[in-house]
Amino acid sequence: MRITVCCSDTKVAPWVEGLQAALPEAEVSEWKPGAPPADYAMVWSPPQAFCDDQQQLKGIFNTGAGVDALLKLKLPPDAVVVRLDDAGMSVQMAEFVCHAVIRHFRELDAYERDEAQAKWGFRKPKLRADFPVGVMGLGVLGQRVAQAVASFEFPVRGWSRSPKQVEGVECFSGDEGFRQFLAGTRILVCLLPLTEDTRGIMNRATLSQLLPQAYVINVARGAHLVEDDLLALLDEGHLAGAALDVFRTEPLPPEHRFWTHPKVTVTPHTSARTLREESIAQIARKMRAFSRGEPIAGVVDRKKGY
């Protein structure tokens, strides 16, 4: 089996060496224009030239869970697109979201401001029942996050396009379910894939339906959120705050209002990072299974977009 590796934004060599070590029976090399045709590819944000050059590919294995950037390309016609399932990302996502939920619920930002003034003052504890958490997107990451939040005894709701059942989570689906989901959610967590259906899904019309003083946590893609709508609802007081890890433009431009808005916490797309070793191990397993004709998890439906 011949494998080509094309990763932008990162050093390619450790990925090539790692995959070669995991698949000694294969020939693994870095893609360069005019490289010999390969059977499979391991990629992160490859350029269009890569696809044009490797039209014969049978499988493209993405080193991340989100394939929105990849599906924007004109891909080789027969290539099955496979995304990363978990590879240590779901636990990172769970801890990042739980941290944000707890920090908001327990007013730990406010306590930190008190600390800066050496002020010892209690805040009346709030009731968990008043802070239902709603998770949009119930894939591997969304389910793990929903259950982690539920372990802290928050009421947890979930929404997905097609009906799902997750233990300990009240599940909603489809367009009708979306209204009910929003109307009972106080802390909204976005873990959706980015598709034509979900682009801009957090906008004035939808965010207005959340419970008063709602809080928004976006750890999916910047394009899920209409940024000006969020800012307006924060300033109007319907929303209490937001923790945003992803943005329409990344890096977030220095002049963007999010940086300085007192109700917005900004982190630099760091909620769940690809862990190289785990990712390579998973992709190697899948390439082997796929080449034997065995079923593998994470095969992307190109029409649905995830």
Place this chain on the structure above:
Amino acid sequence: MRITVCCSDTKVAPWVEGLQAALPEAEVSEWKPGAPPADYAMVWSPPQAFCDDQQQLKGIFNTGAGVDALLKLKLPPDAVVVRLDDAGMSVQMAEFVCHAVIRHFRELDAYERDEAQAKWGFRKPKLRADFPVGVMGLGVLGQRVAQAVASFEFPVRGWSRSPKQVEGVECFSGDEGFRQFLAGTRILVCLLPLTEDTRGIMNRATLSQLLPQAYVINVARGAHLVEDDLLALLDEGHLAGAALDVFRTEPLPPEHRFWTHPKVTVTPHTSARTLREESIAQIARKMRAFSRGEPIAGVVDRKKGY
């Protein structure tokens, strides 16, 4: 059954009314000097005069988990002392400690400082395996906290005076076990009861045995920690930081170095607050069971101190 209620630092009336509603068969009233003798008492930090006045008490039910302040009094000779078991406190403790662990592990304080400068910059993810979390005290609260931290895939260790087994937690006990426990711990969480054995248990000798760059989370009692020893080890660089919710003197005096130390996070004894409704319901259940001669949880061994 006649019940007297004596709570300092808080309004007594809602406690009296709440307990009366939960136990309509009893006579519940607020304690005042010279009040008629009662069978049971519900208390929080009562004065010595209360004990002197109510020598006939058969049971004293504390509205908190920690009974160190209560046991400093000369108590009525026959009174069984009963502490609060959980009553909504363990979930608060779990979320508070998980927040502190995640915030430290994921360097979210540093990201927040970056945000203040509109700086978009990644930090290399750390390995969970390098951050073993050690929980001292494996009672109801300690077990819940240890398991909550373990759910985020940190290696978790526990230490208690007598041997215990907690699923998913590597348990140590006694003096010999304490050395091993400390030597493999990077994030130390204190949830011990305050007794003569545990007073000052976090001091230069013990904290020096932690892994380099250790982090200390104290959510038990201020007197567990020798504050100057912690400050010295922070300044010498052996410790990376501390999240402290309890202090030798509370409120923490405005001039205390903890307020301004860049490696110390201060919160005002807020990690787990007594929730009135849950506490009253639990105490009412226990009073009823105790008066029928049934066994109840949370009976304090006055000699051990918890």
